[in-house]
Amino acid sequence: MSNSLQTAQSTPTKGLSRDEMKALCDRILSFAKADHTRVNVDSGVRGFTRTAMNRVTTAGSTNDVSIRVTSAFGKRVASVDTNRIDPASLERAVKDAEALARLSPENPEFIPDPGPQTYASVSGYYSSTGDLTTEDRARSASLVLKAAEASKTIAAGFIDMFAGSEAVANSSGLFAYHASTGVASTLTVRTTDGSSSGWAGDEGADWTTIESDRIAQDALRKCEAWRGKTALDPGKYEVVLEPTAVGMLMSRMMGAFDARSAEEGRSYFSKKGGGTLLGEKLFDERVTIVSDPGFANGEVSPFTGAGDPVQRDVWVENGVMKNLSYSRFWASRKGVPPKPSMSNFIMSGGDASLDDLIKSVNRGVLITRFWYIRGLNPRMLAQTGLTRDGTFLIENGRISRPVTNFRFNQSLAELLQNVQMMGRPTRVCAGENSSAGTPVIVPALKVRDFNLASVSDAI
Numbered sequence: 001m002s003n004s005l006q007t008a009q010s011t012p013t014k015g016l017s018r019d020e021m022k023a024l025c026d027r028i029l030s031f032a033k034a035d036h037t038r039v040n041v042d043s044g045v046r047g048f049t050r051t052a053m054n055r056v057t058t059a060g061s062t063n064d065v066s067i068r069v070t071s072a073f074g075k076r077v078a079s080v081d082t083n084r085i086d087p088a089s090l091e092r093a094v095k096d097a098e099a100l101a102r103l104s105p106e107n108p109e110f111i112p113d114p115g116p117q118t119y120a121s122v123s124g125y126y127s128s129t130g131d132l133t134t135e136d137r138a139r140s141a142s143l144v145l146k147a148a149e150a151s152k153t154i155a156a157g158f159i160d161m162f163a164g165s166e167a168v169a170n171s172s173g174l175f176a177y178h179a180s181t182g183v184a185s186t187l188t189v190r191t192t193d194g195s196s197s198g199w200a201g202d203e204g205a206d207w208t209t210i211e212s213d214r215i216a217q218d219a220l221r222k223c224e225a226w227r228g229k230t231a232l233d234p235g236k237y238e239v240v241l242e243p244t245a246v247g248m249l250m251s252r253m254m255g256a257f258d259a260r261s262a263e264e265g266r267s268y269f270s271k272k273g274g275g276t277l278l279g280e281k282l283f284d285e286r287v288t289i290v291s292d293p294g295f296a297n298g299e300v301s302p303f304t305g306a307g308d309p310v311q312r313d314v315w316v317e318n319g320v321m322k323n324l325s326y327s328r329f330w331a332s333r334k335g336v337p338p339k340p341s342m343s344n345f346i347m348s349g350g351d352a353s354l355d356d357l358i359k360s361v362n363r364g365v366l367i368t369r370f371w372y373i374r375g376l377n378p379r380m381l382a383q384t385g386l387t388r389d390g391t392f393l394i395e396n397g398r399i400s401r402p403v404t405n406f407r408f409n410q411s412l413a414e415l416l417q418n419v420q421m422m423g424r425p426t427r428v429c430a431g432e433n434s435s436a437g438t439p440v441i442v443p444a445l446k447v448r449d450f451n452l453a454s455v456s457d458a459i
Contacts, residue, residue: 015044015164025169044164124299129181130163144216182436198222199389229402238364247430259324283416298439349443350422
């Protein structure tokens, strides 16, 4: 597949158009009698193709419109979901939401949604993805199958895509609309005895950036290279983390930049004795982290589910923490403007290739990706999990042998303090379920003192 990036468009071929969304939201709000009513609508197509045992096994898609009506009387709030769009069903959903709201206990932190807002112009819909057919996905998925059979390995893959639009409207006159696409393609290749495994994958908004040939080649190469793995003693190692491994860890930081948890002393960003670490240098000076709804091939909605505007924000600049997010409730309590949490995750990088990072290591470990990542301690940004699908010992700048997987226990803050080299940022498939999700754009990293806590027999 080509590496070229298409130009996103604002008019979708899948999902409701802006005019159709506006008409639907207006119809729903016309039935409302609550003090405040919000309507959230998602529309469009979600499709998938799955391969297993060296063949395409399943494929399918859904085309749906889902609606959530949220009604509030004072601080009594309730929501009802429906995918029926005829007038009678819409009116019933509004009445049910209002009936439930009247019965609900008061929510002391409820604040009514804003009125009309101004939003950044973001075109996140790519026709290359929106027009992707079942046959297109099957052709891509089948690239590796013959090669896997020839090498006596077993391939299993998953391609997931979505294309559509979303909208939010409320009884205070707010209306916002956004169209988007997303696609992920991942592949695992294993030996017939299940003792060796290789993985590769891509994610993007634009299908033309999904490199199906490279995915097939990389997964096969990793599987072959991991044959005959042997144990390596646990400990703290210099490691090279491929971009997917970095993304799987960094995505766990997206909710950490929260003012309330920091100010209440529950966060790594809490200052001892009170306050926050805002403005302090916390990480290596090469680390800059931003979120940007208009980032090419990583676009996200320029508004939250409540209709608050989402703009480009710098969270860390040259290692210094620059921002924390404020919910509407916490902003009101603190007397500051609300600031939505991260919409996507974009990390700075360098010019080094993965080979450059490996060549710079005297003795360390190359990690392809992780699995079963779980939080340990939010005060330390500590995570645990397993390496997976290709872990290798590096000696004298070269991969010397495949090694057994590890369980790691690692503070993400310490990881960002221990950065030694950076690769080029790229969007990765950072979720464990291999589905297209929140955009995460990160580089490969070389870091010191990564804690590989114990050996694992997991494949």
